[in-house]
Amino acid sequence: MKAYLKQKNNFGLQNFAKMYLTLLNGTGFVFNVDDYMELRSKHRIMGAPVGTANTKGWSPNQSTLPVELSIFETQLLLEENIAKLVDKSQDLKAKLTAEKQKEHKADFETRLLGQEEALKSEKLRETKRYMDKILAGKRNKLLKQGKKEIAEALTEDDVLKKMSENFKFDRQNALVEVPCEHLKDHSAQIVPGPIVNVSSLKYRIFKDLWKRGKYVTSGDAFGADFLVYPGDPLIYHASHIVIIHESPIIKPLEMVAKVRLSVIVNKSCVFAYENENDGEIHYQTVTWYNPSK
Structure with missing residues (x-):
């Protein structure tokens, strides 16, 4: 596919990023191990390995390539010109001669x-x-x-x-080879335009945290919007859970519930919101205080 895109310079593709993500289920997938290692080590993009080397079925402890990126991770890579998103469906669905x-x-x-x-x-x-x-x-x-x-x-x-x-x-x-990448070069179409609403508060907060040098993943498993890590999640536990609010006003019971949750999972609780006056993103860290200790 990379060879194909290089041949299309006359269509204005010569300045494209070197890395290509495959469009599947509305987001980008990574099939090349070198690309994934670059994304993880150089760009702090984690994704989620969804393949398996286990013949008995998929296991989270034995997951491998391909890697599914979140829609926010995919959009960020497109905006930063780190990668391009391509659609292979037309070529792959075509009837073989x-x-x-x-x-x-x-x-x-x-x-x-x-x-x-x-x-x-x-x-x-x-x-x-x-x-x-x-x-x-x-x-x-x-x-x-x-x-x-x-x-x-x-x-x-x-x-x-x-x-x-x-x-x-x-x-x-015989072992039937199931290669991660396609064995042959084939045509693909560049996917234009954003795949998410780039003006949404959640995406802008994700991008802002990433630009601050943070490792950011989904916080669904902890009842939060995002998890923030001090380093690669393979080595570090998440240090903060991030809760997104449309305004700086937080109801007391909601604050208590979220902060208690953060205490249970041994993380700091961060409320992220947009300031109505300047439109800037602000963060408020709340910790649980026990006067009896």
Whole structure:
């Protein structure tokens, strides 16, 4: 896909960012591990791995690529020109031509033959590793059958040749490769325009926190709008929960409920709101005070 976009310079695509997000379910997905590591380490974009390497089903503890970005993360990357969002649906839904079908079948056959050769080589390697025991076993068996001359003449090359001739690869047990990225370059359309309301208070607060150098993720699991981390969430726990308010006026019972929640999860509670006078985003941190301690 990247090669395709580079060929489209005459359409004004030459200044596009080098990273491309795939549009799925209204947001961006990352299929390239190098792109994801760059987003995470350089741009503090976490996303959520939604793939799995577990054949028994998806598990949050064994999740892998692709990575689903939130709509806010996707929009931020577009605005900062870190990445571009592309729609591959038209090309991927197109009916394959006879030539393409033949090409895909040949490619699939090549991968199966590769598995067969790899398995055969591994079988031969293991046979060589235990050759002494295998030879002893086969010779003892021949001696019991009264074939002393054949037993004495049996060599390592005979064993390896026999194993190679009798080797069978059952394609029903072949591993079907499910590549993360598409194996072939294909066309894609740049998705123009924002995917969220960039003037919404929630998006502007997300962007403001990110520009302040924070690691920001969804706070749904804690009854908040966002979670803020002092560093990569793989290493640090969230330090703050962020509650968004349309105004600086907060009802006492709501404040008590949110602050008590933050205490339970061992985090500071931050109320974020827009100042009506200057339109600026403000933050108010509230902590629980127990005079008995």
